Amino acid sequence: MAQTELFTETENLFERLCQVEILRQGFKAVKANDGSPGIDGISVEVYGGRLEQELALLAAELADWSYKPKPVRRVEIPKPNGGVRLLGVPCIRDRVVQAALKLIMETIFDPEFSNSSYGFRPGKNQRQAVEAAQKIVKSGKEYVVDIDLSKFFDRINHDRMLERIKLKIKDKRIIKLIGLTLRSGVCANGSLIPTTEGTTQGSPLSPLLSNIVLDELDKELEKRGLEFCRFADDCNIFVATQKAAERVMEGITKVIEGRMKLVVNQEKSKVSKTPGVKFLGMTILMGCIVISAAAMDKAMEKVKELTPRGTHKGLEKSIQEINSWYRGWSSYFSMTQYPSQFARIEAHIRRRLRARMMRNLKRRRSIAKNLIQKGIGRKLVNKTVYSNRKSWDLSHTKAVERAYPNKWFESLNLYSRSKEKLPHWFAVNKWVKYP
Numbered sequence: 001m002a003q004t005e006l007f008t009e010t011e012n013l014f015e016r017l018c019q020v021e022i023l024r025q026g027f028k029a030v031k032a033n034d035g036s037p038g039i040d041g042i043s044v045e046v047y048g049g050r051l052e053q054e055l056a057l058l059a060a061e062l063a064d065w066s067y068k069p070k071p072v073r074r075v076e077i078p079k080p081n082g083g084v085r086l087l088g089v090p091c092i093r094d095r096v097v098q099a100a101l102k103l104i105m106e107t108i109f110d111p112e113f114s115n116s117s118y119g120f121r122p123g124k125n126q127r128q129a130v131e132a133a134q135k136i137v138k139s140g141k142e143y144v145v146d147i148d149l150s151k152f153f154d155r156i157n158h159d160r161m162l163e164r165i166k167l168k169i170k171d172k173r174i175i176k177l178i179g180l181t182l183r184s185g186v187c188a189n190g191s192l193i194p195t196t197e198g199t200t201q202g203s204p205l206s207p208l209l210s211n212i213v214l215d216e217l218d219k220e221l222e223k224r225g226l227e228f229c230r231f232a233d234d235c236n237i238f239v240a241t242q243k244a245a246e247r248v249m250e251g252i253t254k255v256i257e258g259r260m261k262l263v264v265n266q267e268k269s270k271v272s273k274t275p276g277v278k279f280l281g282m283t284i285l286m287g288c289i290v291i292s293a294a295a296m297d298k299a300m301e302k303v304k305e306l307t308p309r310g311t312h313k314g315l316e317k318s319i320q321e322i323n324s325w326y327r328g329w330s331s332y333f334s335m336t337q338y339p340s341q342f343a344r345i346e347a348h349i350r351r352r353l354r355a356r357m358m359r360n361l362k363r364r365r366s367i368a369k370n371l372i373q374k375g376i377g378r379k380l381v382n383k384t385v386y387s388n389r390k391s392w393d394l395s396h397t398k399a400v401e402r403a404y405p406n407k408w409f410e411s412l413n414l415y416s417r418s419k420e421k422l423p424h425w426f427a428v429n430k431w432v433k434y435p
Contacts, residue, residue, distance in 0.1 A: 017062060022100045027048070029099040038089050112168075114218035119231035129230075146269060146271070153199055155261075207232070315356075318356075343418040383399075384398070
């Protein structure tokens with residue numbers, strides 16, 4: 001019998017969870033994600049070094065109910081717009097159990113999830129979500145109901161979530177184990193904080209649990225005949241008119257807060273035409289997918305952070321750090337249909353580096369000598385250098401840009417996404433103008 005078929009019978013799931021082979025698959029998933037140790041200080045490497053012994057012990061503890069999830073270690077991650085995001089780091093053994101639970105439960109729940117749900121699902125990703133949103137907008141539904149759920153993961157109602165799980169899973173032992181996991185507590189600053197609501201961001205099971213909770217919202221939207229795209233708790237609903245959007249916002253807010261016991265952030269939720277809404281860092285502008293203005297601004301700030309004014313770091317080291325960030329950033333945002341947005345970021349990187357080189361030379365005589373050595377004519381050098389221009393202004397002059405052209409940065413292996421071969425449908429030679 002295939003593994004998928006095996007897991008669709010839900011009355012004896014607990015026995016399957018207690019199998020060492022299932023726990024081994026859970027460990028593989030944990031190892032692939034890596035991550036830091038929980039409160040017991042045991043790392044993935046240490047746990048993996050004695051894997052068979054650990055898995056046998058874990059299976060036995062699960063079977064005789066001596067297994068008890070440990071509290072998670074609290075980690076605070078600063079948000080770009082202020083405040084902190086509260087994450088939790090479970091111990092490796094607890095992550096293995098949760099990953100195994102996810103493997104078992106996913107085959108039961110995922111086939112029933114909405115086609116408009118894209119977050120944390122096999123075969124689904126951000127690009128598909130944004131492209132689906134683009135398709136809806138092109139059909140004529142240009143107004144967006146952008147619903148922001150306030151502290152969604154922290155406010156999930158345990159009882160309601162477990163009741164929804166019971167609709168699909170008949171094995172009460174699995175429900176009990178999930179309940180123990182949810183209520184395992186948080187260790188912060190040496191104190192144990194009980195968890196009476198919410199699910200831990202950072203745990204392997206949390207994404208699936210969040211989709212189980214929000215599937216109720218998806219089903220309500222489908223029942224009302226609304227087109228939407230949801231990625232985790234980021235949900236955009238598309239309609240044809242402002243009036244319809246306002247009506248949907250009012251009605252769906254009542255469902256979320258009244259029935260689902262969640263909180264809508266009124267300050268961040270809004271009704272707007274698509275150019276005024278970002279979805280997964282992207283915006284639909286004139287029917288095209290572009291990087292949102294907010295994401296571009298954050299990227300510019302990151303470039304500034306990676307190229308500080310008073311650094312003694314070598315140019316090669318700086319370029320390595322820039323490349324490390326920019327490869328990942330541009331890979332995610334490669335769904336933009338305006339590659340000129342990459343060109344804008346890259347031009348800013350080069351200018352910041354040119355300005356730094358001018359500052360490092362300090363004296364104007366040294367700058368002039370450097371530019372002449374680079375083959376720039378003395379007349380242009382003198383006109384450029386012996387003026388009131390500061391290093392930032394100098395970085396955008398003909399003399400400095402000719403001395404340190406784009407090809408010079410390429411020779412230092414500064415990564416450029418805008419130079420890569422792009423799909424034929426990309427718009428080129430256009431600079432995005434946001435409303």
